[in-house]
Amino acid sequence: GDSVTQMEGPVTLSEEAFLTINCTYTATGYPSLFWYVQYPGEGLQLLLKATKADDKGSNKGFEATYRKETTSFHLEKGSVQVSDSAVYFCALSDYGGGNKLTFGTGTQLKVEL
Amino acid sequence: GAGVSQSPSNKVTEKGKDVELRCDPISGHTALYWYRQSLGQGLEFLIYFQGNSAPDKSGLPSDRFSAERTGGSVSTLTIQRTQQEDSAVYLCASSSYRGVSEKLFFGSGTQLSVL
Numbered sequence: 044g045d046s047v048t049q050m051e052g053p054v055t056l057s058e059e060a061f062l063t064i065n066c067t068y069t070a071t072g073y074p075s076l077f078w079y080v081q082y083p084g085e086g087l088q089l090l091l092k093a094t095k096a097d098d099k100g101s102n103k104g105f106e107a108t109y110r111k112e113t114t115s116f117h118l119e120k121g122s123v124q125v126s127d128s129a130v131y132f133c134a135l136s137d138y139g140g141g142n143k144l145t146f147g148t149g150t151q152l153k154v155e156l
Numbered sequence: 157g158a159g160v161s162q163s164p165s166n167k168v169t170e171k172g173k174d175v176e177l178r179c180d181p182i183s184g185h186t187a188l189y190w191y192r193q194s195l196g197q198g199l200e201f202l203i204y205f206q207g208n209s210a211p212d213k214s215g216l217p218s219d220r221f222s223a224e225r226t227g228g229s230v231s232t233l234t235i236q237r238t239q240q241e242d243s244a245v246y247l248c249a250s251s252s253y254r255g256v257s258e259k260l261f262f263g264s265g266t267q268l269s270v271l
Contacts, residue, residue, distance in 0.1 A: 087247065087262040132199065143189065143212060144260060148198035
C-alpha cells in the first residue's frame with residue numbers, strides 16, 4: 044500500500060538558516076504529492092503540491108520537487124523565520140484512493156532568534 | 157460558514173461511554189474525510205465519503221467506530237464504548253472532488269480524552 048516516510052523531529056534552527064525536511068514515498072501508481080503545515084493552535088493547511096514528476100511546488104518561500112527516480116519530495120526553504128515554526132506533514136494521494144491523503148508522521152520545526 | 161466546522165472542540169468522556177463528533181463541511185464540497193491524529197502517530201485515515209456514501213471505510217479501527225453523512229453535508233463520527241486508546245484529535249476535511257490533486261480543507265478538530 045501507499046506510505047510516506049519523513050524525517051523525525053523536532054528540528055531546531057536559528058532564524059535565517061537553511062531548511063530541509065526529507066520525505067520519501069511508496070505508491071503503486073503516480074501520486075500527487077503535498078506538504079501540509081499545522082501552525083500552533085491552527086488547523087492543517089496546504090502549503091504546496093506537485094502533481095507529476097519533475098514538478099516543483101512552491102509557496103511562502105518553501106519549495107519541493109517531485110523526484111520520481113528517488114521517490115522523494117523534500118521540503119526546502121533558504122532562510123527560515125520564527126513564524127515558520129510549525130509541524131510539517133508530507134502526504135500523497137493516488138488514483139483509486141478517492142483523493143484520500145496518506146500522511147507522514149509530521150516533523151516539528153522550531154525556529155529560534 | 158467559510159471553513160470546515162467541527163464540534164465539540166473538546167470532549168472528555170469516561171471509558172465505556174459513547175461519543176458523537178460532528179463535522180460541517182464547506183458548502184458544496186462533495187468529498188468528506190475523517191482522520192485521527194494521535195500524539196507521535198501522525199494522521200491516520202479513518203473514512204471517506206463521496207456524497208452520502210462511504211466508498212472507503214478501510215481506516216476505521218474497529219466495529220466500535222461508525223460514521224454517517226446525511227444530505228451530502230453534515231457528518232457524524234460515533235465511537236461506542238470508548239477506550240483510553242481512542243484519545244486523540246479527530247480531524248475532518250472536505251474537498252470539491254475533482255481528482256487526486258485537489259486540496260483538502262481541514263477543520264480544527266475535536267480533542268477527545270477518554271478517562
